[in-house]
Amino acid sequence: MKQKLIYILYWAAIxxxxxxxxxxxxxxxxxxxxxxxVINNHLSEGHQLMWNFYSFTKLYPIIIGIFEVIGAIxxxxxxxxxxxxxxxxxxxxxxxxxxxFYEISALRIxxxxxxxxxxxxxxxxxxxxxxxxxxFEINTTEKPKWVLIIIAFFMAVFTYLAFIxxx
Numbered sequence: 399m400k401q402k403l404i405y406i407l408y409w410a411a412i413x414x415x416x417x418x419x420x421x422x423x424x425x426x427x428x429x430x431x432x433x434x435x436v437i438n439n440h441l442s443e444g445h446q447l448m449w450n451f452y453s454f455t456k457l458y459p460i461i462i463g464i465f466e467v468i469g470a471i472x473x474x475x476x477x478x479x480x481x482x483x484x485x486x487x488x489x490x491x492x493x494x495x496x497x498x499f500y501e502i503s504a505l506r507i508x509x510x511x512x513x514x515x516x517x518x519x520x521x522x523x524x525x526x527x528x529x530x531x532x533x534f535e536i537n538t539t540e541k542p543k544w545v546l547i548i549i550a551f552f553m554a555v556f557t558y559l560a561f562i563x564x565x
Contacts, residue, residue, distance in 0.1 A: 408521045411514040412473055418511055419486060420470035426463030427456065444500030465489060479522065480529055483515050490515065 430452040452459055466489060473482035490512040497505035519526055 404521060407517065411517045412479075415486065415511055415514045415518070416470045416473045418470075418507075419466045419473070419489075423463040423466030423470060426459045426466065430459050442501040445502055448496060448500040448502065462489070473518075479518065480526055483519050483522075487512065487515055 430449065465485065469482050469486040469489060471482075472478035473486065490508055493508045494505065494512060496502065497508050
């Protein structure tokens with residue numbers, strides 16, 4: 399009985415998060431297209447500021463929407479579920495922080511969706527631990543010195559170019 403409840407909770411969390419993030423991702427390009435909502439006096443100053451920020455360009459909300467859709471789709475598959483949880487956590491933590499600091503009314507739904515991600519990760523904790531163990535496994539094979547020299551060279555060139563553009 400306990401296993402069935404966990405199974406139902408697990409899949410309910412997956413489908414709720416996946417569908418929600420998919421819908422938010424698909425709607426993202428049109429969500430900030432109409433800046434007339436900014437004039438609404440019932441919105442907080444922070445809400446109006448954030449709405450102006452996101453509506454300044456079409457590309458930024460589209461990029462965020464694409465990542466939300468990728469997270470929503472990959473959450474459905476066992477092989478990519480941990481990746482999806484980490485991707486969606488990155489997105490949701492950013493949204494939660496913005497909602498909190500800019501006084502956006504959607505804060506509760508963002509927290510709810512993040513809690514569902516935590517539930518998925520807790521139920522999948524053995525896979526999560528296994529993935530992190532592999533990720534941080536110490537590899538004792540030594541890299542060829544010429545590879546390190548090439549990497550250092552490119553790092554120096556890119557850093558130099560970045561500073562030229564900045565100053």
